[in-house]
Amino acid sequence: MLKAILYKEWIKLRWAVIVIAGLSLLTLAYSIGMINYYIEFQGALNNWLYVISKSLLLRNIVFVKYLPLITGLTFALLQFVPEMSRNRMRLSYHLPISEKKLLLSSVGIGYAFLLAEIVFLFFGLWLVVAINYPAEIVQKALVSMVPWFLGGSAIYFLTSFIILEPSWIYRIIYGIVSAGLVSLYFQASTYDQYQSLWAFILIVALMPLTILFAGHRFRRGTK
Amino acid sequence: MMEHVIECQNLTHYYGDKLVLNNLDLKVERGRIFGILGKNGMGKTTTINILMGFLRPTSGKCLVLGEESHKLSPETRQKIGLLHEGHLAYDFMTIRQVEKFYSAFFPNWKPDYYWDLIGKLGLSDNHKIKNMSCGQRSQVVLGLIFAQDPELLILDDYSMGLDPGYRALFIDYLQEYVREKNKTVFLTSHIIQDVEKVVDDTIIMGHQKLLLNMPLATLKKNFHRYEFRNAEAVRYLKIDDDFITNLEFVSNKVTIYSFKSLREISAFLDALKLTHDDIREIPMSLEEAFIGLTGKY
Amino acid sequence: MLNKISRYVIILLIIFVAALYLPDFYSMLFDKKVNTPRMDYSAVIDDFVYTLYQGMGQIEYRDIKGNEYSEREYFALLPFMYYATLEKWQQLPPTLKGVELSSKNIRENTQVFRIQAKDIDFPFVPLYLMFEAEPDYAQLMIPEDLFRLGNKIEFIDPNTNSVIPEKSERFQRALQDAGFRFPAKIIAGNPTNRKPFDEGYFIGDANGNVFHLKMIHDQPVCIKTGIDPALDIRQIFVSENLRREFYGWFVTNDNRVFLITYDDYKVRELPTAGKDEKYDYNADKTVYRFYTYPINKHIFISGDGFVRMIVIDNDFQAVAEHVETWTPYDKRSASVIKQFLFPFELATSTPTNFVKLQLHHFGWKAFAGITASLLALFLFSRKRPWTDYVLVLLTGVFGLIGVLLIKPED
Numbered sequence: 001m002l003k004a005i006l007y008k009e010w011i012k013l014r015w016a017v018i019v020i021a022g023l024s025l026l027t028l029a030y031s032i033g034m035i036n037y038y039i040e041f042q043g044a045l046n047n048w049l050y051v052i053s054k055s056l057l058l059r060n061i062v063f064v065k066y067l068p069l070i071t072g073l074t075f076a077l078l079q080f081v082p083e084m085s086r087n088r089m090r091l092s093y094h095l096p097i098s099e100k101k102l103l104l105s106s107v108g109i110g111y112a113f114l115l116a117e118i119v120f121l122f123f124g125l126w127l128v129v130a131i132n133y134p135a136e137i138v139q140k141a142l143v144s145m146v147p148w149f150l151g152g153s154a155i156y157f158l159t160s161f162i163i164l165e166p167s168w169i170y171r172i173i174y175g176i177v178s179a180g181l182v183s184l185y186f187q188a189s190t191y192d193q194y195q196s197l198w199a200f201i202l203i204v205a206l207m208p209l210t211i212l213f214a215g216h217r218f219r220r221g222t223k
Numbered sequence: 224m225m226e227h228v229i230e231c232q233n234l235t236h237y238y239g240d241k242l243v244l245n246n247l248d249l250k251v252e253r254g255r256i257f258g259i260l261g262k263n264g265m266g267k268t269t270t271i272n273i274l275m276g277f278l279r280p281t282s283g284k285c286l287v288l289g290e291e292s293h294k295l296s297p298e299t300r301q302k303i304g305l306l307h308e309g310h311l312a313y314d315f316m317t318i319r320q321v322e323k324f325y326s327a328f329f330p331n332w333k334p335d336y337y338w339d340l341i342g343k344l345g346l347s348d349n350h351k352i353k354n355m356s357c358g359q360r361s362q363v364v365l366g367l368i369f370a371q372d373p374e375l376l377i378l379d380d381y382s383m384g385l386d387p388g389y390r391a392l393f394i395d396y397l398q399e400y401v402r403e404k405n406k407t408v409f410l411t412s413h414i415i416q417d418v419e420k421v422v423d424d425t426i427i428m429g430h431q432k433l434l435l436n437m438p439l440a441t442l443k444k445n446f447h448r449y450e451f452r453n454a455e456a457v458r459y460l461k462i463d464d465d466f467i468t469n470l471e472f473v474s475n476k477v478t479i480y481s482f483k484s485l486r487e488i489s490a491f492l493d494a495l496k497l498t499h500d501d502i503r504e505i506p507m508s509l510e511e512a513f514i515g516l517t518g519k520y
Numbered sequence: 521m522l523n524k525i526s527r528y529v530i531i532l533l534i535i536f537v538a539a540l541y542l543p544d545f546y547s548m549l550f551d552k553k554v555n556t557p558r559m560d561y562s563a564v565i566d567d568f569v570y571t572l573y574q575g576m577g578q579i580e581y582r583d584i585k586g587n588e589y590s591e592r593e594y595f596a597l598l599p600f601m602y603y604a605t606l607e608k609w610q611q612l613p614p615t616l617k618g619v620e621l622s623s624k625n626i627r628e629n630t631q632v633f634r635i636q637a638k639d640i641d642f643p644f645v646p647l648y649l650m651f652e653a654e655p656d657y658a659q660l661m662i663p664e665d666l667f668r669l670g671n672k673i674e675f676i677d678p679n680t681n682s683v684i685p686e687k688s689e690r691f692q693r694a695l696q697d698a699g700f701r702f703p704a705k706i707i708a709g710n711p712t713n714r715k716p717f718d719e720g721y722f723i724g725d726a727n728g729n730v731f732h733l734k735m736i737h738d739q740p741v742c743i744k745t746g747i748d749p750a751l752d753i754r755q756i757f758v759s760e761n762l763r764r765e766f767y768g769w770f771v772t773n774d775n776r777v778f779l780i781t782y783d784d785y786k787v788r789e790l791p792t793a794g795k796d797e798k799y800d801y802n803a804d805k806t807v808y809r810f811y812t813y814p815i816n817k818h819i820f821i822s823g824d825g826f827v828r829m830i831v832i833d834n835d836f837q838a839v840a841e842h843v844e845t846w847t848p849y850d851k852r853s854a855s856v857i858k859q860f861l862f863p864f865e866l867a868t869s870t871p872t873n874f875v876k877l878q879l880h881h882f883g884w885k886a887f888a889g890i891t892a893s894l895l896a897l898f899l900f901s902r903k904r905p906w907t908d909y910v911l912v913l914l915t916g917v918f919g920l921i922g923v924l925l926i927k928p929e930d
Contacts, residue, residue: 004327008313011320044678045664049711052645082315090277091311095328096301100522134676136647136668173925174530180537187868187875193643195876203536210533212526217929220293221278 001097002105009109012078020071020117027063028124034060035132051133055190057141061129064121064145065186068152071117075110076159084163093219103215107160107208114156118149140191147194150204151185157207158182164214166222228253228375228407229274233283236269243269244280249426249436256401256408258418261428262517267411268308270428271379274409275305288375301329304373308380310361314353318346318363322370329371336369340396358389365393369400376401378410382417390417397421415513429517439509446512449479449488451502459495466491469515478505480515523929524907531911531922536866538918543858543865550854557844559829562597563616563815568829568842569597584842600626600813619814626814631761635771635808637871640755646670649711650691651718653734653741660713667691669704669723694740695733701726708756708768715760719767722756722780730756732767732785745785751778754803765812771803777810791819791830791838799828799843804871824848860888863916886916893920900924 039047050056083089130138158178162171229251236244243266251257259267272278276293285292290299326332340362382390398421412418426436454475462470469480492499557570569583581594595602603626606612647666655661667675673691675684706724720734728749733742751772758768766779778787792801806823819830825848831839849855863886867878893916912919
């Protein structure tokens with residue numbers, strides 16, 4: 001049954017997965033291009049100094065900041081808008097599988113795809129940065145990306161949650177709360193600015209649980 | 224074996240302040256085809272939603288295959304084939320994909336039923352459900368329900384959006400399948416003539432009340448339409464639950480719908496001192512009886 | 521059960537967001553800006569003076585005895601501050617207490633620094649530039665490599681992104697020969713060539729000893745400074761200034777501030793603690809400013825609701841001290857109401873430029889808001905699970921918002 005759910009989510013997501021994979025490659029290519037351009041243009045030493053003191057690297061890899069956000073949003077929309085339009089979710093809730101298992105596995109599968117994109121970006125960037133910069137800069141750049149990835153994860157879970165909620169008033173409330181939550185992950189302006197990420201990780205880890213309540217409300221016919 | 228596949232008691236439901244179901248009782252016996260008829264907005268879909276646990280009734284309860292309807296277990300859901308209002312389907316899937324998807328959930332999956340039905344559509348397996356007509360989609364949905372091989376079929380307004388050809392086709396397949404395999408069916412419809420041939424038991428729902436709970440044959444036999452001329456009658460006659468089920472006035476022509484015999488009605492009118500010398504029964508088709516029962520508006 | 525947990529997760533997220541944004545939003549609406557006096561010390565009248573913004577572009581000039589001054593009079597009281605303007609007005613006297621008051625003399629004998637929380641603790645990339653301290657050119661040249669200093673010192677060539685072994689070894693040996701114990705704990709220097717000369721780096725080692733490392737004619741020079749490790753230094757600052765009175769300054773973990781003098785690295789403690797510890801220097805909460813002028817040195821310690829100004833002479837002997845106070849933030853009416861209204865607040869920004877989730881709770885005052893919230897829940901919506909009440913008991917108005925917005929489903 002899990003395989004069937006995977007199959008259904010894959011049907012909904014496959015084009016997006018391919019397009020996002022393409023965008024990831026473009027993002028990496030853009031980052032390589034920008035880094036090389038600046039090294040060429042400024043000279044290696046000056047470039048390093050700019051990278052260290054002016055956070056230049058974060059500007060060179062700026063698409064890494066927003067791609068997980070776009071991916072999370074796209075995946076959630078593609079997975080759950082078709083389910084919720086014309087109450088199609090009833091089809092799923094009538095399947096002989098518990099609604100909790102169904103919801104958590106659908107979200108889990110979508111998140112697995114998102115995570116794959118994130119991991120790909122992470123290691124891709126690692127490679128790109130490590131070629132040109134010393135370990136100190138590589139480490140700072142990688143750590144700086146983590147809040148962005150958490151932000152992408154947050155928007156995925158929260159968008160899924162908002163779509164699965166049947167009532168528009170609740171959706172608006174959730175939307176406001178979500179905006180407040182997601183913006184938490186995009187506060188940094190320089191490297192490694194989050195002193196401790198554990199609280200921020202915990203908050204994202206709680207988010208998948210929210211969809212159960214939305215599903216439950218749908219199941220109960222709450223308007 | 225339990226006696227009733229579906230059993231509802233004192234089902235009452237409000238949407239806000241609006242009463243939709245008022246103390247509805249119903250029982251569906253195994254192996255029977257049970258129809259809820261009624262015009263739109265009379266609570267047919269509400270009843271189905273309660274049966275399938277998508278709605279919790281304000282009061283009262285339903286048992287479906289022995290389980291409380293608001294918490295049907297996955298095992299029980301496996302035994303129920305559900306046709307959602309408007310032939311809901313995963314329309315982002317193709318004919319082949321949707322079959323592959325559903326087959327994983329049902330251990331008794333019988334793909335032949337599905338492909339037989341689909342074969343008659345003459346569409347490619349890679350045809351997306353999104354791009355189908357409502358009639359074609361109804362065949363896909365019915366095929367999926369048949370292949371699921373459920374004990375109980377619940378069909379919510381299967382006729383909606385179907386042209387007469389597909390409606391007839393749907394009923395033909397359904398009848399053949401159900402009779403052959405001794406399934407229980409619970410269906411709702413707002414078009415009576417289609418179901419006339421298939422349903423064993425019917426209830427007809429009216430505004431906030433149950434209008435009728437009997438086999439259609441009984442309705443056909445016992446429900447009458449009488450006509451007479453009396454300009455005064457409009458002041459003395461009104462609908463009650465006993466003699467006059469429904470009433471129409473057109474200039475001085477009076478039409479009474481009633482379960483009473485001509486003699487009983489005549490006595491009733493006499494008691495009211497209403498002349499009705501020209502009273503006569505006008506025979507009705509089932510559809511006319513349905514409209515007579517539920518009203519034209 | 522899981523559905524109930526799910527509802528509480530949603531409510532927790534609402535509480536979290538509310539506690540982050542609502543108190544701030546409240547302050548933005550209701551907290552009024554307090555005009556704080558700008559203190560200074562006049563060597564002309566030997567007393568403290570201040571300006572106070574009165575709104576509508578009006579500025580009041582006074583000394584602390586209450587005498588009022590015009591703008592021009594006030595400028596004349598502070599020649600070390602306003603010498604350029606005074607000179608333009610031709611009101612700069614030739615001397616004050618025997619000290620020449622020329623622009624040049626004042627400029628050359630003035631040095632200023634400031635220590636804020638974000639100067640002590642901040643996000644940075646641990647790579648450094650070692651300048652040639654005695655260049656053949658008129659100005660400092662940017663070197664061609666960077667170095668890292670952790671468990672060892674390594675110079676890295678940006679062109680190849682690889683370690684330069686020979687130079688690294690030379691510096692490693694120099695550090696070891698001076699008695700340096702790895703790993704380095706504090707590394708302080710100014711990686712810029714916009715300075716008149718270079719003093720390299722002051723480095724705190726694993727034992728708390730401070731070493732002075734610089735490069736002269738391409739060779740490392742490493743000197744153990746003899747600064748007492750018991751001082752427990754938190755952060756060092758280096759400043760290359762032509763006055764060459766001190767190399768820099770440092771802050772200790774017990775909130776003391778010292779200058780490192782050119783007199784063989786002897787340290788001079790600057791005033792930090794005073795009679796009332798409310799007005800002591802605290803590296804995390806207050807700002808420390810130091811001004812040295814041809815006459816006297818001024819120290820300002822400013823925090824929430826006060827500025828303390830200490831004047832010492834050029835031999836570091838106390839001259840005068842004054843504390844000016846105003847209502848601190850948490851005593852202002854808007855803030856007091858806030859503390860009654862909200863049981864706590866969350867913040868992510870810190871004074872140190874880091875992002876960190878912090879909880880500030882308001883103590884017993886929260887009782888008022890919590891009681892009101894419980895009452896409101898009871899009045900508006902009686903049929904609630906006991907857990908809703910517990911949540912409101914713990915989180916006050918935030919919890920109330922959460923449980924009222926997200927009703928229980930059975």
